[in-house]
Amino acid sequence: MEKNIAVIRGDGIGPEIANEAIGVLDRVAELYGHKWNYTDADMGGCAIDKYGDPLPQSELDKCLASDSVLLGAVGGNKWNSMPGDKRPEKGLLRLREGMGVYSNNRPAKIWPQLASASPLNADIVSRGIDFIIVRELIGGIYFGSHTTNEVDGEKVAVDELRYSESEIERIGRIGFETALKRGKKLCSVEKSNVLDSSRLWKATMHRLAEEYPEVELTDMLVDNCAMQIVKNPAQFDVVVTENMFGDILSDEASMITGSIGMIPSSSLGDGTCGLYEPIHGSAPDIAGMDIANPIGTILSAAMMLRFSFDLADEADAIESAVGAVLDKGYRTADIMPADENEQKKCQKVGCREMGNLIKENLTKGR
Numbered sequence: 001m002e003k004n005i006a007v008i009r010g011d012g013i014g015p016e017i018a019n020e021a022i023g024v025l026d027r028v029a030e031l032y033g034h035k036w037n038y039t040d041a042d043m044g045g046c047a048i049d050k051y052g053d054p055l056p057q058s059e060l061d062k063c064l065a066s067d068s069v070l071l072g073a074v075g076g077n078k079w080n081s082m083p084g085d086k087r088p089e090k091g092l093l094r095l096r097e098g099m100g101v102y103s104n105n106r107p108a109k110i111w112p113q114l115a116s117a118s119p120l121n122a123d124i125v126s127r128g129i130d131f132i133i134v135r136e137l138i139g140g141i142y143f144g145s146h147t148t149n150e151v152d153g154e155k156v157a158v159d160e161l162r163y164s165e166s167e168i169e170r171i172g173r174i175g176f177e178t179a180l181k182r183g184k185k186l187c188s189v190e191k192s193n194v195l196d197s198s199r200l201w202k203a204t205m206h207r208l209a210e211e212y213p214e215v216e217l218t219d220m221l222v223d224n225c226a227m228q229i230v231k232n233p234a235q236f237d238v239v240v241t242e243n244m245f246g247d248i249l250s251d252e253a254s255m256i257t258g259s260i261g262m263i264p265s266s267s268l269g270d271g272t273c274g275l276y277e278p279i280h281g282s283a284p285d286i287a288g289m290d291i292a293n294p295i296g297t298i299l300s301a302a303m304m305l306r307f308s309f310d311l312a313d314e315a316d317a318i319e320s321a322v323g324a325v326l327d328k329g330y331r332t333a334d335i336m337p338a339d340e341n342e343q344k345k346c347q348k349v350g351c352r353e354m355g356n357l358i359k360e361n362l363t364k365g366r
């Protein structure tokens with residue numbers, strides 16, 4: 001198979017982790033006889049420095065012309081004082097919107113080897129953590145108008161939160177379809193006790209539920225969900241929610257699995273061209289130190305093979321290689337166990353070495 005992959009390395013640890021994911025993709029190509037043609041695209045702070053724009057049309061066009069996009073991360077302190085529409089993160093929002101990827105899929109699954117890295121107590125962890133957050137990605141408050149005006153002698157800021165029934169329906173269907181392929185339980189998360197957009201969300205989910213009788217639909221308020229994720233994560237199979245709630249809950253869900261550095265994500269629209277990125281940011285505090293965990297990005301590359309290129313065996317091979325490396329006790333700093341005795345059973349490695357180990361452990365048909 002031959003595919004064109006746009007690569008956005010971005011800022012901070014972005015280039016380090018993206019390079020490791022590319023190394024793993026190249027190893028897969030070698031083993032399975034595929035060919036990947038990479039096109040570099042600039043986005044984020046590096047694009048601001050080069051073009052004065054976080055995502056120039058030329059860079060978006062490179063992504064739109066590709067079969068899929070692999071992204072490291074963008075952002076950093078250097079660009080924090082830029083006006084809202086010129087910040088690195090604006091490039092990311094425009095990329096998602098430009099690609100029409102409305103469905104963001106973030107698995108929260110604990111690797112058994114990392115159970116001791118979870119901040120939750122062993123009893124809760126032993127009941128299992130394996131759920132998916134399906135997050136609406138190109139609507140809601142992040143995409144409404146943002147204004148700051150002077151009113152009665154003081155500044156007043158307004159952010160618009162808007163959802164149409166059709167926007168809710170298309171992400172709702174992804175939630176139900178995802179649940180059908182898993183444990184057939186869908187939890188719809190909103191704030192319908194306060195927000196109109198959430199009341200429309202809830203009503204639309206219940207209307208859709210009639211088309212999916214095999215799926216058990218439950219409703220949960222977002223504040224309760226934040227609590228339930230740490231109290232009893234085993235209760236969740238698939239969670240479907242709007243953009244901002246999904247952003248926050250998925251960071252929380254990643255943390256209970258051990259580290260934000262482990263979690264991949266896929267973003268898809270109606271076609272097969274997707275955007276694949278780890279859920280964390282550019283981690284400026286550890287950039288350039290070769291200590292970042294590249295596994296979230298490597299697993300994002302595996303998701304690309306599975307969901308955009310229909311290469312399940314190759315995706316399985318990457319996931320097995322990650323498991324094998326963890327089984328052997330190799331850990332980046334963020335997933336080292338806190339307990340001293342447990343630490344002795346592990347070997348701390350850097351970003352590059354972790355990437356190399358995963359490549360070495362990649363075998364065809366594992």
Ligand code: NAD
Nearest residue numbers: 073074075076089261280281282283284285286292293334
């Ligand atoms: P962050 O996710 O970058 O970092 C939070 C913490 O997690 C930091 O302590 C960091 O060192 C650690 N961390 C993150 N990824 C790690 C990895 N792979 N390995 C080891 N440790 C890791 O969040 P932040 O500090 O709030 O944001 C930093 C910048 O990233 C900001 O400019 C923010 O806007 C941006 N951001 C970008 C994206 C994206 O590109 N998709 C997402 C979130 C935040």
